[in-house]
Amino acid sequence: MTSPADPVRIALAPVSTDLLRGAITEAGAQVADLDEARALIWDGGPADFPAQLPDSVEWVQLFSAGVEEFFAAGIFERHPNVVFTSAAGAFAKSVAEHTVALLLAGVRYLPEHLRARSWRQKEFFPHIGTLRGATVAVVGAGGIGREVISLLEPFGARIIAVNRSGTPISAPNVAETVPAQRLSEVWSRTDHVVVAAPATADTRHLVGKDELAQLKPHSWVINVARGSLIDTDALVTALEEGTIGGAGLDVTDPEPLPDGHPLWDLPNAIITPHDSNPPHLRTTAFAEHVGANIARFVGGRELIARIDPAAGY
Amino acid sequence: MTSPADPVRIALAPVSTDLLRGAITEAGAQVADLDEARALIWDGGPADFPAQLPDSVEWVQLFSAGVEEFFAAGIFERHPNVVFTSAAGAFAKSVAEHTVALLLAGVRYLPEHLRARSWRQKEFFPHIGTLRGATVAVVGAGGIGREVISLLEPFGARIIAVNRSGTPISAPNVAETVPAQRLSEVWSRTDHVVVAAPATADTRHLVGKDELAQLKPHSWVINVARGSLIDTDALVTALEEGTIGGAGLDVTDPEPLPDGHPLWDLPNAIITPHDSNPPHLRTTAFAEHVGANIARFVGGRELIARIDPAAGY
Numbered sequence: 001m002t003s004p005a006d007p008v009r010i011a012l013a014p015v016s017t018d019l020l021r022g023a024i025t026e027a028g029a030q031v032a033d034l035d036e037a038r039a040l041i042w043d044g045g046p047a048d049f050p051a052q053l054p055d056s057v058e059w060v061q062l063f064s065a066g067v068e069e070f071f072a073a074g075i076f077e078r079h080p081n082v083v084f085t086s087a088a089g090a091f092a093k094s095v096a097e098h099t100v101a102l103l104l105a106g107v108r109y110l111p112e113h114l115r116a117r118s119w120r121q122k123e124f125f126p127h128i129g130t131l132r133g134a135t136v137a138v139v140g141a142g143g144i145g146r147e148v149i150s151l152l153e154p155f156g157a158r159i160i161a162v163n164r165s166g167t168p169i170s171a172p173n174v175a176e177t178v179p180a181q182r183l184s185e186v187w188s189r190t191d192h193v194v195v196a197a198p199a200t201a202d203t204r205h206l207v208g209k210d211e212l213a214q215l216k217p218h219s220w221v222i223n224v225a226r227g228s229l230i231d232t233d234a235l236v237t238a239l240e241e242g243t244i245g246g247a248g249l250d251v252t253d254p255e256p257l258p259d260g261h262p263l264w265d266l267p268n269a270i271i272t273p274h275d276s277n278p279p280h281l282r283t284t285a286f287a288e289h290v291g292a293n294i295a296r297f298v299g300g301r302e303l304i305a306r307i308d309p310a311a312g313y
Numbered sequence: 314m315t316s317p318a319d320p321v322r323i324a325l326a327p328v329s330t331d332l333l334r335g336a337i338t339e340a341g342a343q344v345a346d347l348d349e350a351r352a353l354i355w356d357g358g359p360a361d362f363p364a365q366l367p368d369s370v371e372w373v374q375l376f377s378a379g380v381e382e383f384f385a386a387g388i389f390e391r392h393p394n395v396v397f398t399s400a401a402g403a404f405a406k407s408v409a410e411h412t413v414a415l416l417l418a419g420v421r422y423l424p425e426h427l428r429a430r431s432w433r434q435k436e437f438f439p440h441i442g443t444l445r446g447a448t449v450a451v452v453g454a455g456g457i458g459r460e461v462i463s464l465l466e467p468f469g470a471r472i473i474a475v476n477r478s479g480t481p482i483s484a485p486n487v488a489e490t491v492p493a494q495r496l497s498e499v500w501s502r503t504d505h506v507v508v509a510a511p512a513t514a515d516t517r518h519l520v521g522k523d524e525l526a527q528l529k530p531h532s533w534v535i536n537v538a539r540g541s542l543i544d545t546d547a548l549v550t551a552l553e554e555g556t557i558g559g560a561g562l563d564v565t566d567p568e569p570l571p572d573g574h575p576l577w578d579l580p581n582a583i584i585t586p587h588d589s590n591p592p593h594l595r596t597t598a599f600a601e602h603v604g605a606n607i608a609r610f611v612g613g614r615e616l617i618a619r620i621d622p623a624a625g626y
Binding site for chain 1: 406407410411413414415417418420421423424426427428429430431432433434437438439441443444445463464466467468469569570571572577578583584585586587588589591592593594
């Protein structure tokens, strides 16, 4: 517990913005230097992360939702006694909105509409789909996945949620929750797929040739997680051959997608360059997340989005 | 009231489909010839509508949501003792889904993304908007408008609903309901505009030069009602000058939009050729509507979407 005379000291690095300083003080803590801080709000990447943290630091809040680069840099290993939290969930709402924008654009055939220079009504009619009554598999029912499920509810789409444990996701439109190890049963039973799972060794190429082959000619695959979750070559083939309806990709593999890559020219691919959570929306959302987590830290409550080094996210 | 021995007789013309015949019988009525029918399900246009209806006909169900062509053809005038119902509401869900697809595509800057052939992340970032916390004016809070309001709820958009009477629309995200005669107060206070009002003399050019001038550089205007509600020339100017963000138009004036019209080439216009409610989705939705209205007719209850000849829709 804390008192006004003895506020919780929190360091903010590498960039100290007014917005984040405000979030710290509004949550009842005090901005302090790292060597006297109990927590660190780290709004940078892994490259310049402190080699050593003072013993006083119990908790580090990171700025991104996906933290695989911090794993790769060995940062969690190096600080086994520190609790790390990601920004998972903080950016979920913006990314989820983007996800639904991509899915609806696909289902409503907007890419071809945007190429049209004449009134092609009769030609377009059969291509207009609907989410109403459609099944959408949401693979990875974490922060983003759960927001997507919530956004899709009034559209009347039936959700198959996929998470690690298979613990049922409680939402009115979730028809079933499938554990990740039974994911192979999902592909032939869904209309569309939203990929929102963390990038781990287990999820690499989670969507590959065999999975794509079980989807439908009208199926859209939306990836807002990490490019590595989809086998890009297999996806390009499926898009070229029209065995699926299309793909909406906010993340790609490789990323950035190089000029001249076949995905750029495919009429049934929508590429957004990892901009589902742009800086101006991110800053506000992260400050809210930081404020909420500091209030929890100050109050001795469980932190949001605690990283589990054993699980890999 | 009716009994199995004396079913309500309903005529179906000009096209008798299995789907609609099924809807009639499932609702507890019987398909009959027009001269012995108490009601007519008319799935055609005004041109071949019967010049005279038998005295036995009390009710006519029309196939479209907008019935201005039936007004123009004098059909309601010619049958003052007959109750007419439109299909208003029946197609609302599909049109509302299309509306949100267009709005999200605009807000998320998808048209420019679809033109990109390289990873233009930093350039695109500032253009990515969000519905979260944005204000959306829904002009015309009938069947489609109310569905749009419901679809937008989980996105966190704040709705200003506009209807004829100003009778408050009860929905958690509706911040205020404004009567149509105070519509002029709305433009400067909203981020985006959804036009979903019926086409009447009063609503012609409801969105014109003065209205567009009060919107914001990021504002999207979506029209899923009728082309005549927007002054096309004024819209083209606003889009060319970038004084608004863009327009998503499922209906245009003129319609069909002729080849070479400036709207086709504007990068911030999404034209869908009145296909928000394509035949394959319409047929199913209309059959459901017919079934529900026949059940009401058979039960002596109030019909859905009764046309008010005095109001003009």
